[in-house]
Amino acid sequence: MALYVHKYGGTSVGTAERIKHVAEKVKKARDQGDDIVVVVSAMSGETNRMTALAKEMQSSPSLREMDVLLSTGEQVTISLLCMALEGLGCPARSYTGGQVKILTDSSHSKARILNIDSDKINKELEMGKVVVVAGFQGVDEHGCITTLGRGGSDTTAVALAAALKADECQIYTDVDGVYTTDPRVEPNAKRLSRITFEEMLEMASLGSKILQIRSVEFAGKYNVPLRVLSTFEEGEGTLITYEEAGMESVLISGIAFNRDEAKLTIAGVPDEPGVATQILGPIAGANIEIDMIIQNIAGDDKTDFTFTVHRNDYEKASSILQNTCDELGAREVVGDDKIVKVSLVGVGMRSHAGIANTMFEALGKEGINIRMISTSEIKISVVVDEKYLELAVRTLHDVFELNEEKSD
Amino acid sequence: MALYVHKYGGTSVGTAERIKHVAEKVKKARDQGDDIVVVVSAMSGETNRMTALAKEMQSSPSLREMDVLLSTGEQVTISLLCMALEGLGCPARSYTGGQVKILTDSSHSKARILNIDSDKINKELEMGKVVVVAGFQGVDEHGCITTLGRGGSDTTAVALAAALKADECQIYTDVDGVYTTDPRVEPNAKRLSRITFEEMLEMASLGSKILQIRSVEFAGKYNVPLRVLSTFEEGEGTLITYEEAGMESVLISGIAFNRDEAKLTIAGVPDEPGVATQILGPIAGANIEIDMIIQNIAGDDKTDFTFTVHRNDYEKASSILQNTCDELGAREVVGDDKIVKVSLVGVGMRSHAGIANTMFEALGKEGINIRMISTSEIKISVVVDEKYLELAVRTLHDVFELNEEKSD
Numbered sequence: 117m118a119l120y121v122h123k124y125g126g127t128s129v130g131t132a133e134r135i136k137h138v139a140e141k142v143k144k145a146r147d148q149g150d151d152i153v154v155v156v157s158a159m160s161g162e163t164n165r166m167t168a169l170a171k172e173m174q175s176s177p178s179l180r181e182m183d184v185l186l187s188t189g190e191q192v193t194i195s196l197l198c199m200a201l202e203g204l205g206c207p208a209r210s211y212t213g214g215q216v217k218i219l220t221d222s223s224h225s226k227a228r229i230l231n232i233d234s235d236k237i238n239k240e241l242e243m244g245k246v247v248v249v250a251g252f253q254g255v256d257e258h259g260c261i262t263t264l265g266r267g268g269s270d271t272t273a274v275a276l277a278a279a280l281k282a283d284e285c286q287i288y289t290d291v292d293g294v295y296t297t298d299p300r301v302e303p304n305a306k307r308l309s310r311i312t313f314e315e316m317l318e319m320a321s322l323g324s325k326i327l328q329i330r331s332v333e334f335a336g337k338y339n340v341p342l343r344v345l346s347t348f349e350e351g352e353g354t355l356i357t358y359e360e361a362g363m364e365s366v367l368i369s370g371i372a373f374n375r376d377e378a379k380l381t382i383a384g385v386p387d388e389p390g391v392a393t394q395i396l397g398p399i400a401g402a403n404i405e406i407d408m409i410i411q412n413i414a415g416d417d418k419t420d421f422t423f424t425v426h427r428n429d430y431e432k433a434s435s436i437l438q439n440t441c442d443e444l445g446a447r448e449v450v451g452d453d454k455i456v457k458v459s460l461v462g463v464g465m466r467s468h469a470g471i472a473n474t475m476f477e478a479l480g481k482e483g484i485n486i487r488m489i490s491t492s493e494i495k496i497s498v499v500v501d502e503k504y505l506e507l508a509v510r511t512l513h514d515v516f517e518l519n520e521e522k523s524d
Numbered sequence: 525m526a527l528y529v530h531k532y533g534g535t536s537v538g539t540a541e542r543i544k545h546v547a548e549k550v551k552k553a554r555d556q557g558d559d560i561v562v563v564v565s566a567m568s569g570e571t572n573r574m575t576a577l578a579k580e581m582q583s584s585p586s587l588r589e590m591d592v593l594l595s596t597g598e599q600v601t602i603s604l605l606c607m608a609l610e611g612l613g614c615p616a617r618s619y620t621g622g623q624v625k626i627l628t629d630s631s632h633s634k635a636r637i638l639n640i641d642s643d644k645i646n647k648e649l650e651m652g653k654v655v656v657v658a659g660f661q662g663v664d665e666h667g668c669i670t671t672l673g674r675g676g677s678d679t680t681a682v683a684l685a686a687a688l689k690a691d692e693c694q695i696y697t698d699v700d701g702v703y704t705t706d707p708r709v710e711p712n713a714k715r716l717s718r719i720t721f722e723e724m725l726e727m728a729s730l731g732s733k734i735l736q737i738r739s740v741e742f743a744g745k746y747n748v749p750l751r752v753l754s755t756f757e758e759g760e761g762t763l764i765t766y767e768e769a770g771m772e773s774v775l776i777s778g779i780a781f782n783r784d785e786a787k788l789t790i791a792g793v794p795d796e797p798g799v800a801t802q803i804l805g806p807i808a809g810a811n812i813e814i815d816m817i818i819q820n821i822a823g824d825d826k827t828d829f830t831f832t833v834h835r836n837d838y839e840k841a842s843s844i845l846q847n848t849c850d851e852l853g854a855r856e857v858v859g860d861d862k863i864v865k866v867s868l869v870g871v872g873m874r875s876h877a878g879i880a881n882t883m884f885e886a887l888g889k890e891g892i893n894i895r896m897i898s899t900s901e902i903k904i905s906v907v908v909d910e911k912y913l914e915l916a917v918r919t920l921h922d923v924f925e926l927n928e929e930k931s932d
Contacts, residue, residue, distance in 0.1 A: 132580035139581075166600070172540035173604050174611035181610075184618050185603035188596035192574070195593035196581050202589075203582035210592050214622070215667055259623055 118283040119151040119241070123251065123273035126160035127290050128347035129193050135159075138347065139200035141288070142246060146206055151241045153280065155251040155273040156197055158189025179224035183253075183263045187213070190250035190269070197248050208246040211236065213253035213261070218272065220254035220262045227254055227262035229271065232279040249276060267328025274331045278338035285335065285342050286353075291326060292346035293354035294319065296518040297371040301509045304519040308369060309352065312359045313342075315369045318461040318495045332356065359463055367464035367471070368516040371509055374457040377407065378430035379488065379499060381422040382437055384447025387413065394444060395421055398436050404429040408457070408490045408497065418447070422488065424499065427453050455487060456505045459497040460512060472496050478515040484508055526691040527559040527649070531659065531681035534568035535698050536755035537601050543567075546755065547608035549696075550654060554614055559649045561688065563659040563681040564605055566597025587632035591661070591671045595621070598658035598677070605656050616654040619644065621661035621669070626680065628662035628670045635662055635670035637679065640687040657684060675736025682739045686746035693743065693750050694761075699734060700754035701762035702727065704926040705779040709917045712927040716777060717760060720767045721750075723777045726869040726903045740764065767871055775872035775879070776924040779917055782865040785815065786838035787896065787907060789830040790845055792855025795821065802852060803829055806844050812837040816865070816898045816905065826855070830896065832907065835861050863895060864913045867905040868920060880904050886923040892916055 122142060129135050138156075146152050166185050170177045194210035201208035216236055220227035240247045251269025254262045264271050270287060277285035293307040294316065311319070313336035320329050326344055335342040335356065345353025385391055392411070399406060407424045425433050430453045437449045465471045475496055479486060484507065488499035500508055513519060530550060537543050546564075554560050574593050578585045602618035609616035624644055628635035648655045659677025662670045672679050678695060685693035701715040702724065719727070721744035728737050734752055743750040743764065753761025793799055800819070807814060815832045833841045838861045845857045873879045883904055887894060892915065896907035908916055921927060 132577060136581065169540060169600075169604060170607055173544065173607035177607040178610055181603040181606045181618055184606075184620075185600060188599045191596045191599075192577075192593060195589040196577060198589045198592075199578055199581035199585040202586055210589055212592075212669075215669075261620075 117149055121153045121273050121277040121282045121285045123155040123287045125289055126157040128288055129156050130160035135196050136200045139204055143204045143206045146246055152246050154248045155269055156193040157251050157269040162189040183224045183261050186263055187253040187261050190252055194248045194250045201246055208248055209240050210248045212250045214255035218254035220256055222256040224262055226265040229275045234279045270328045270331035274334045274340055277340045285340050287344050288347040292349055292351045293344055297509055297513055301506050302513045308354050310355050311369050312463050314494055315461050316356045319370055319372050368460055368462035370461050371512050372459045376427040377424045377455050377457050378427045378453035379424050379455050380433055380437055380451040382441055382446050382449050383420045384418045385421055387417050387419040395440055399433055404433050410488055454502040455499050456502050457497050457499050458508045459495050461495050463494050478511050482511050525557055529561045529681050529685040529690045529693045531563040531695045533697055534565040536696055537564050538568035543604050544608045547612055551612045551614045554654055560654050562656045563677055564601040565659050565677040570597040591632045591669050594671055595661040595669050598660055602656045602658045616656055617648050618656045620658045622663035626662035628664055630664040632670055634673040637683045642687045678736045678739035682742045682748055685748045693748050695752050696755040700757055700759045701752055705917055705921055709914050710921045716762050718763050719777050720871050722902055723869050724764045727778055727780050776868055776870035778869050779920050780867045784835040785832045785863050785865050786835045786861035787832045787863050788841055788845055788859040790849055790854050790857050791828045792826045793829050793852055795825050795827040803848055807841055812841050818896055862910040863907050864910050865905050865907050866916045867903050869903050871902050886919050890915055890919050
């Protein structure tokens with residue numbers, strides 16, 4: 117007998133019919149003799165409805181009261197799912213975040229889980245019940261309701277799986293797994309049956325938005341096997357675990373990309389200690405997130421400093437950088453908001469040389485000019501002109517033979 | 525400086541605009557230097573919406589899960605009201621029933637309050653905050669969410685007022701007070717500036733449905749001065765307290781009536797001990813509530829036994845009674861579902877003789893035949909034909925001079 121934590125997001129529980137469908141899935145899993153803990157989100161649309169109500173009260177409502185408000189969304193879903201389960205003859209009990217003491221810090225709207233008291237849940241499981249827990253929410257040491265922020269239900273599920281030492285945390289969603297790349301760009305993209313935590317982190321942060329990064333980090337930290345699978349179709353999904361012996365044959369797991377990038381260069385900067393902080397400090401101060409950073413030495417005690425930001429922040433970052441340029445006596449600011457980032461991800465590249473070269477050669481053959489390069493242990497990212505995105509992805513997908521069915 | 529508990533029902537907080545209006549009222553009261561604790565219900569319509577969702581899950585959802593579901597309604601309102609208050613520059617904090625430890629028994633959907641921990645509320649008040657508490661809900665000793673049943677927010681308000689030793693519990697509603705009778709029947713009906721708990725109980729149970737009976741009982745038990753007043757209009761409302769010296773001049777406080785009555789008689793029943801139980805037992809067993817009961821001795825070792833029920837239960841009660849009639853060898857069952865009950869209520873009748881006679885005489889003069897009579901210490905009820913309802917109410921209102929403005 118195994119213990120599984122299931123997590124169903126807002127789309128999966130978006131209507132009464134869908135909640136009943138989830139109940140059937142849970143019942144089926146329970147009938148196989150395993151213990152099941154279910155984590156659910158608010159029904160899709162509810163959070164927006166409540167946020168709109170809050171805005172009618174005040175333009176910037178307090179985060180504490182927003183958490184009190186928004187946490188009702190999951191509370192509705194847990195009760196409805198329990199009713200549906202009981203209607204199928206499957207004993208079930210609902211718990212809010214506060215009731216199972218999902219203790220968090222007091223950072224309303226983006227709280228972090230500190231501890232979970234698993235006693236109550238274990239007792240209910242022993243009595244043969246399915247336990248349904250509200251995702252996204254917790255309670256701080258003063259008994260105030262907190263929420264974990266966007267994608268927080270994934271984090272709740274993983275944290276519960278870790279606390280309960282579950283055999284697997286299964287994230288049910290509207291896709292049937294993690295793909296080698298976005299099938300809308302490369303129709304030959306294939307579902308991966310396995311991927312490592314590290315690869316998943318790189319894929320997720322690079323734009324394959326299936327799981328919230330925090331929940332993958334959490335799962336990796338506590339070594340909770342994570343599985344992404346579809347609520348609406350049968351299938352094995354993709355298992356996310358640590359690297360295992362049999363997996364080393366896989367060189368490249370997938371190709372991620374980011375459409376909404378923009379690139380800024382401040383050229384002819386004096387090459388002195390502390391100059392990076394002088395350039396990036398004001399950008400960070402304006403709450404603009406910086407992605408890739410590259411510094412080239414220009415050769416004459418001057419340096420060129422280049423970084424990428426989200427395209428929405430391009431104008432703002434440009435004007436901040438122009439000020440910095442004047443202050444530092446740098447030559448000029450140049451930029452481009454028609455660029456994209458394409459990344460190869462795979463733990464296999466740790467032990468294989470020549471991957472980068474194969475990548476650059478393949479892109480070069482297609483006439484795709486590489487504007488920036490950045491590498492990590494399991495990832496190589498290049499910035500190219502926006503118009504080459506699809507061609508670059510398909511070319512790399514083909515060169516690294518991702519079209520082939522992956523072996524388990 | 526006084527401490528007031530305000531309570532606003534579902535209609536008073538039914539829209540975003542109305543919640544903001546309530547915030548303004550609360551702010552105004554706070555600005556007068558008094559401490560304010562607010563109890564709110566779910567926005568009107570929300571409970572029905574959620575009940576409909578529950579029914580889609582299962583025809584008879586468990587009461588525990590219904591409580592988890594329905595309690596979200598008030599949680600939404602407390603957060604929105606706090607946002608609106610903060611928007612007006614009035615510091616406020618929301619609390620669910622569980623958070624202020626409104627401890628109840630475990631009777632889901634109709635729980636009774638056992639204790640309230642007022643420490644948290646007192647601390648917030650000391651810090652100058654308005655405290656907004658979710659009505660209708662509590663928590664049992666196991667930490668499960670409970671609800672108090674219909675009108676439960678009134679009970680929460682009164683219980684909080686008692687626990688906090690508030691100077692007054694103010695129930696804001698869509699009427700501006702308690703009237704001598706229903707103004708739709710007697711346009712000359714006048715608002716009472718005061719009424720006793722006992723009179724209010726008789727008025728409420730007889731069909732003037734302003735306050736839930738339980739909350740009036742509770743207020744009387746803990747001697748919490750209760751005031752009913754309008755959310756939408758300015759005014760003093762009606763104060764409900766214990767009888768005081770100056771109030772004795774009031775003979776009759778009001779005239780209550782019940783339209784939906786039906787009357788059943790089982791005639792020629794053997795006049796033996798235990799016969800009442802044999803007649804009423806099966807009726808109660810079918811969950812039919814019995815109101816008035818009268819037994820006349822027919823004179824020949826036989827008796828006629830008459831009682832009234834809600835008109836909706838008439839057919840069912842009739843057929844049960846027919847069975848009983850056969851079993852007991854009684855003569856016949858006769859009934860009438862076109863009757864109403866009209867009642868005079870007033871603590872003054874304790875010390876004044878002749879009230880009943882004045883009442884019967886006045887009705888007789890108008891040709892109104894009295895079909896049943898029942899009396900208590902502060903009430904005289906008569907059953908008359910439905911068609912006489914308006915005439916009877918107006919006649920009594922006039923005879924007992926209720927049209928006159930009452931003195932405080």
